[in-house]
Amino acid sequence: MTNAAQTSPGPIRRWIARATVRPEPAKRVQFDRPLLPWLFLAPQLAVIFVFFYWPSAQAISSSFYIEDPFGFGATFVGFDNYTDALGSAEYRHIASFTAIFTVLVTAFSLGLGLLLAVKADQVIRARSTYRTAMISVYAIAPPVAGLIGMMLFDQHIGPFVKLAAWFGWEMKVGLNYFDTAFAMILVSVWKQVPYNFIFILSGLQGIPQSVREAALIDCKNGARRFFTAILPLLAPTAFFLLIINITYALFDTFAVIDVMVKDKAANNPITLVYKVYVDGFRGNDIGGSSAQSVILMLVVLVLTLVQFRWLERRVHYG
Amino acid sequence: MAAITITNVSKTYPGAAAPSISDINLTIQDGEFIVLVGPSGCGKSTLLRMVAGLEEITVGEVKIGDRVVNNVDPADRDIAMVFQNYALYPHMSVRENMAYGLKNRKTPKAEIEARVAEAARMLELGPYLDRKPRALSGGQRQRVAMGRAVVRQPAAFLFDEPLSNLDAKLRVSMRGEIRRLQKRLATTSLYVTHDQLEAMTLADRLVVLNAGRIEQVGAPLEIYHRPATTFVASFIGAPAMNLLDAEVDGSRLRIGSHVIDARRNMAGQGAITLGIRAEDLHPSATGLPFKVDFVEELGAQRLVHGLIDGQALVLILDPHLPLQDELRLSVNSDKLHLFDILSGRRLEHPQTAANGIPVPA
């Protein structure tokens, strides 16, 4: 590890360098008091230490132990929990489903959000009505979305099931792996489109009128104009949303999944976060669950580093 | 009311290699209006902010009155400041904006009211006292910012480019207002601007700054007529003073292949920089040949741009005279400014340099 860090002046090193270097002070003039800033910081720090750093440290430490299910001590096992997790076919299966799920949810919710936002940006009439409709869906909780989704795919009353039957597709959400995955993705996309819509629309409206007019003079073809002059200006928003959407698909869909698989995880599609929960709380495998937590933490860390470093440079900031 | 004394003051920002301000010495008399002028980045605002207590002083000493204020909180320095972007509290009415500083000083209510009323009358803000800043025009906001300074009755006013955010017309009228106000209150004032015209019209004395150093201190006309360096010469006055490469040869000046007779011996020898103000050049039958390039009509005057021996030059002509493509120009010899070609420092005529007694030619 140290070796790698020494040989490659990669993003991590630079990130660490940035983390330790004193940044520009936020204000030209600041107050100089020894005690007061700590008083202001104290509540937040207390909460963070007790509910963030302590549990995070515990997750890391217990990932190296196997805990007796009845609470009688723990045995140090090194990286066994990690190798067990990464080595198991089930884990790899769930990981690949998570990847596919994430890609599909991100792609469809970003794509639909973009399409609708671009259209809403072009029309003047009723724009705020469309936006209000979108926002109301944004405010719906994921489990509620899951519940409504369940109903739409219900064996007896679900219109989607009837619609599918019409095409000869006998849909069994909750029983059939593929069907459940399909419903899950649909509901997850449905829940996330408004978020993307709101951000992209506000990004579009933030583009100065003068730039649009310049583009209008320089390029006659509307589609070409959009892809060459408008979309590049949206890059910061789109990039931000990409990361948010990946995080959403990985973590925030927990409730949708939980409602839709109804605790019968066995032959249903689940994501990695859900497995952490199932192993930890149902299987009482604290060590294994912690190891999986740590793996997920690393995934999030990498995502964040990518966000900070790699992609950021490819984005045109206007 | 108090004098401000700045002694050997330098400022180096943490992490910066070179100082932003180096070794400034300046004494501002009680009631004097001093303008700090210079291009952006010359350190004028930094100097002002050090007097205000908003920037730490790395080296040296600032005194307001008899008190060294290096470590005194801005609130306790007995100064008031007017900011470029007004810095009015957006959520407070005009009245509350003006009263806030007094309230924090536990001034009695009746007195606060009296002072605010007086300032409002002076600045014609009476009808707006209960409005929020956002309901005011730029000029009105600037007046509120000044009112906030006035009600404090401080030992000194500090102005940080207060007129830069106003349009040209408003700037001229506000300039007059500031000058009138300052004369009437006779409060020591330190005023920062990058606009040389504003500096000339407002100042009792000008301080021209460049790259963190003082180039020249003096009354506006003194600086205009006797710029101490080529920097000052080109910075003060519009159009800027013409600066030409020339050569001194006894009592004669050579510009390229042409010669001006200065009718007296001059300081320096060999290559120098020659400065001539645009209004000091006159068309004449003989003299330097001048090729007209283009003309700017200003109404009352006409700026003629052109070349003397390949060097750019501008002069002011009467707009009624017919224009020619080629002119011959003459200049009164005592309107010639000579500068060292390397240091840019003014080279004094020998007859006036030492003791001011003119030597017969």
Add this chain to the structure above:
Amino acid sequence: MNRIRPLDHLILILGTLFMVMPVVVAIMTSTHTAVEIHTGGLQILPGNDGYDTYQTVLTRQGGFTGQVTGARMVMNSLILGLGFAIGKIVLSMAAAYALVYFRFRFATLMFWVIFTTLLLPLEVRIMPSYQVMSQLGLLNSYTGLILPLLASATGTFYFRQFFKSIPDELLEAARIDGAGPVKFFIDVILPLSKTMMAAIFIIMFVYGWNQYLWPMLMTTDERFFTLMRGIKQILQVWVGSQIPDYNEAFALAVLALLPPVLVVVVFQRWFIKGLTESDK
């Protein structure tokens, strides 16, 4: 530029229908009886049994211990939403104020200590968080419900961005006017932050109200069940029943979705401002 664009509107209307129809269907269906739904499927027109259904859902003593009603769950969700939003604003405003307006030792370190929490969502540390809570004896309590959710820097981040956007000169003018840090906070920062506070309040209220995973783990005592927990409950009860209580499930879902939807729609302007302006 202002031509009517039929195709654009068509796409928008279809998209909006796709988004909104499920909600409309949920609301409408909740006003029919379970039998009607079982035989007739989902409804898009209002029925006649809404009053009875909602009355049942809100007042019937449900659950295994009979200690929880729908009304109780609404109250618990409200406590969670409000407590979380208020706690978040107080904590994050104070911390952001310290980070932006003070020069002190370890300021940079504190910045990173706080903002590292943005990297790891609660979902990846639920197991140890649960253990910590049980060690602290905070399971089945409102404190335990709210506090761990506060351990993230989103609000601090928003307020920090906002404070940085306040012109520097305001602080400088205030210092010359003799305001100290506490006075400046109360006299200038608080009134200036009103809109920002409202925006964050709305975002955080919706976030708190909509919490699912943590309340589900934390609360085994039904008295602390939130609406989200109730939704899980009602689905679990279904297993094996002949005609499930579709109507009641929908009613519960509507109860759970209406408050955040109303808040967000009514305060749309603030909400969007808070949401989109703070990501920069």
